[in-house]
Amino acid sequence: MSFTLRDLAYEDIGTVGELEQELFPTDAWPLEMFYTEFFQPDTRRYLLAEVDHRVVGYAGVMVLGATADIQTIGVLPSFEGRGIGRAMLTELLHEARARGADNVMLEVRADNPRAQQLYTRFGFEQIHTRRRYYRDGVDAWVMRLLLPAEEGPRA
Incomplete structure (x- = not known):
């Protein structure tokens, strides 16, 4: 099974809202929050994962100064364990470093x-x-990753 990653488009927000309700029914973001996030590209980036043109996952990051926050990562259960979450997280970490x-x-x-x-x-x-x-009532773990400085080209 192969998948592709692409940036979230305005037209995708309704689909992401439906996935959000399915994946996180207790703590789902309201649809309006995805629109708000979408319209802040200077500090946000959201991705979609697709299999056969079907959205099966999404993820987003916010970067403010030296700190990035992974806002969300969600993958449909039937597509878990196939590297989709790992690929989205890799892309978000690259984005955080680039910003x-x-x-x-x-x-x-x-x-x-x-x-x-x-x-x-x-x-x-x-x-x-x-x-x-x-x-x-479930606790949240706050987790942090320190990004190492990227090495420049060697002379």
């Missing part, structure tokens, strides 16, 4: 070991726990 970030933050549900493992494989470390962060 000048030297550290990346995110929150992940304490009861989501699959996502925690993905982030840990990328070098994220848990630095804090936000108690009862999610609407259903």
Whole structure:
């Protein structure tokens, strides 16, 4: 199975809102929030993952100064474990570095070991726990990745 990544287009926001409701029913962002995010390209970038022209995942990053925040990553359960989340996270980290970030933050549900493992494989470390962060009372792990400086060309 192959997939492609592309930037979120205005016309995709409704589809992303539907996926958000399916993937995160307790804590889904309202559709208006995706529109707000979309119209802030100076500090945001959102991606879609597609299989056979069907949106199966999405992800976004916000970069303010030296700090980036992974806003969201979601992949339909039937497409998990195929490298889609890893590819989107890789692209978001590249974007963060390109925009000048030297550290990346995110929150992940304490009861989501699959996502925690993905982030840990990328070098994220848990630095804090936000108690009862999610609407259903589940804690959030705050995780951080320090981005190493990119090496320039050797003389």
